[in-house]
Amino acid sequence: MLRFLRGEIASIGSDCLTLDVSGMGFEITCTRSALKGHKVGDLIKIPVFLHVSDGGLSLYGFCDELERDLFFALRRVKGVGNRLALSMLCSLPPQRLIRAISSGATDELIAAPGVGKRMAERICFELKGGLGGFSSALSEPLTEGENAIEKSVIEALKVLGFSDREVFFALERTKGKEAISDEARLLQAALRELQDSQLVVSNGTGQETPD
Known part of the structure; x- marks a missing residue:
């Protein structure tokens, strides 16, 4: 191979x-x-x-072996093909994606274009107990400061009427471009990302025919 x-x-x-x-x-x-x-x-x-x-x-x-291995894990889920697995890896970094699956945080998984609520639930159900090989990634802590800032920005964006998918997608795109530790700046950057991307959210199930 x-x-x-x-x-x-x-x-x-x-x-x-x-x-x-x-x-x-x-x-x-x-x-x-x-x-x-x-x-x-x-x-x-x-x-x-x-x-x-x-x-x-x-x-x-992929950027590293962790991403590659996670790509293969996602492809084991019924209905997840190459494009959808790649979409998920582009929407959430591996550590956060693994945490979301392990904790059943479907609202984070639907940040990926093509992943609807039912697909997110299926991914969590089929992979939740099969991520033991990624324990090292799960053990890497997220700082409390980063969590607190993100939570505040997420709440603010939801108050403004943005969906879970739009919020998480904008935050990941923003963090992928630069590291921002100030709450106001992160909120402004996320709003710019939402405006510039002209994000279109699908209300379907997000199922994909495997490649």
Whole structure:
């Protein structure tokens, strides 16, 4: 099985990059964290998954082995294909995603486009007892200060009428761009993200046909 690729970044898109490996260009659909901080010309080693289907070959890339392993765990859930698993990893960082599944926090899982309430409940039900291999990620503490600030901002955004999906999606996109420890600045940044993204929330079940 293809485990990783090492090469030079030839181009970067919004959700993918092209990696030059000994003169061969591999287009890799990546999580947001796998793309973060990289630029054209960087030499990188990226964990990947090669998916083979009737439609052809697809490459998926991750920032580390934890993301890759979590991707495979999500794909074990009925109705979760490659695109939906990647969407979840792009919406929530692995540590938070694992915590949400373990605690049954479906309101966080529906932050991912394509994940509805029933799908979130299914993911929690099918994976809740099967995340023992991710115990090290669960043991990494979140600081009380970060939790308190986030909770205040979440409450403020909900008062303004934003849905759970919009709130969590905006916060994760904001935190993915910069670290903000001030409550007012985090709220302003999240509001800008919501305005700029023109987020459209689906009211469906969010089920996806596996790739």
